[in-house]
Amino acid sequence: xxxCIPPTYFLIEYIHIFPDACKVDKDAFEDFKYTQxxxxxxxxxxxxxLTSMLYAKYNKEFK
Numbered sequence: 001x002x003x004c005i006p007p008t009y010f011l012i013e014y015i016h017i018f019p020d021a022c023k024v025d026k027d028a029f030e031d032f033k034y035t036q037x038x039x040x041x042x043x044x045x046x047x048x049x050l051t052s053m054l055y056a057k058y059n060k061e062f063k
Contacts, residue, residue, distance in 0.1 A: 006043040010036050
């Protein structure tokens with residue numbers, strides 16, 4: 001769930017939420033891209049932490 005939903009949201013945000021007028025404005029578009037890039041890296045960090053926590057908790061059950 002957490003691996004699929006954030007990237008899907010970023011795509012929906014760009015297609016449906018981000019105004020078309022701002023897509024033409026180069027500065028606003030660059031700011032939007034920077035924000036999405038930063039957000040995607042934060043989500044990747046969350047996934048790594050969550051995976052590590054689950055691995056540490058359930059590792060003994062799989063051996």
